[in-house]
Amino acid sequence: MAKRTRLERGSLNPDDILEGAFELTDEVTVDNLSMPMLARHLGIGVTSIYWYFRKKDDLLTAMADRVLRESVRSTPAVKSSDWRGTLRTHARSVRRTFLANPILCDLILIRPSLSADVAELGARHNENVIAGLVESGFTLADAVSVYSSIQLHVHGMIVLQRLHDKNLMSDSPSSAYYEILPISPETTPLLAEASENGFRGGEPDDRNFEYGLTCILDHADRLLAATSPARQEMEQ
């Protein structure tokens, strides 16, 4: 009702808008963020936002930029002595970070379009990991394959879990894909038995994440064992 007095000249700046956008998105999720909502949240006119962000997409990209930078800074590169431990803890920590931060998932993984310099930041990080693996004795090709595989496993599991969670929220309370009807002892006895012992198929969870990660790391182990001795022979 109060007509909101017109703001002074320098009272608005992109950082405040971004800040408000994150506050609001925390409540309503990225999907439901709208420009009019954001304007009301900030107590400004809708069109004022467009002075700093010419399209909603620009705003989202700026948010993605900031949230990714923050997450990179808060996730220091853990460098264990063995490559296996390093990769494993890194994968886990990336996953934990993303799962604890839905905005991060939505902006970075589900709607990926980053600014150029953030992309370079990511590339530099990948370079470091690859370099570490090569130091540990991996072929360059193997190092790239192994790390790509891990990255995709982590991202894939995060995205699937996020999508799963989203649909649990929006759907009529609890009409999820799995879980509800399909597993009954008559039609699917094996699945029923397995689920009694705590195994739930298909759903992305900690167990499945760790399982896939182990598969990749074990495979890497064998790659290393196969190439490393051969190279040592050649060097002699």
Add this chain to the structure above:
Amino acid sequence: MAKRTRLERGSLNPDDILEGAFELTDEVTVDNLSMPMLARHLGIGVTSIYWYFRKKDDLLTAMADRVLRESVRSTPAVKSSDWRGTLRTHARSVRRTFLANPILCDLILIRPSLSADVAELGARHNENVIAGLVESGFTLADAVSVYSSIQLHVHGMIVLQRLHDKNLMSDSPSSAYYEILPISPETTPLLAEASENGFRGGEPDDRNFEYGLTCILDHADRLLAATSPARQEMEQ
């Protein structure tokens, strides 16, 4: 301009609406499908659709239902003699089906909310695969782990690739996450060298898909080797 004559009583039915919805979605993608658009495409009033589908969500769910049923029917269960070949070709065929059909990806994987009976259909399929693995000598627990892992790998890779493709289309022509800037010989020499040899990190593609699949299948191989002999001893 032509004012469109009013339709007769029985001239409209849910199947025709669904059919039109698929035609339209083929052109504009699921994300851009709208009720007014669909009505224009069908030459009917917008509100007529709401007689058969009370919410847009109901329409999408019906579409998901139909498209999944069709894809299941057109993808016959290939039953090779060895479990490894069976799993591998199955995984590949599921992936090919989804990648060839963006609507399927968007409706089933990215916006999952299926009707109960389709979910049961999926569960029954899983049951069969698990049963096959158990016959091949796997523990029930192992069979569930292996197949869950494969399913998640397939779904994860499909979703990541679909999201990737989407953002290639909508973004200002070619401002993709990877590829554009980050890989330069000065800042990231190893990645540059690898990419010269055809290795591109992080992106979901055929190579990465096959790599992850192999990791899982190899792991399954070792699980089988570890449990199968032990069981034979016990049986004697």
Add this chain to the structure above:
DNA sequence: ACCTGAACACCGTTCAAGT
């Protein structure tokens, strides 16, 4: 029972102003 337009509350974005 089935089909319809008018109408509502929303959205993203543009434009022509105000200061």
Add this chain to the structure above:
DNA sequence: ACCTGAACACCGTTCAAGT
């Protein structure tokens, strides 16, 4: 240079009719 409301073309959905 910065902030603004009015306005436009869209959207999903409801409602009170028409047949």
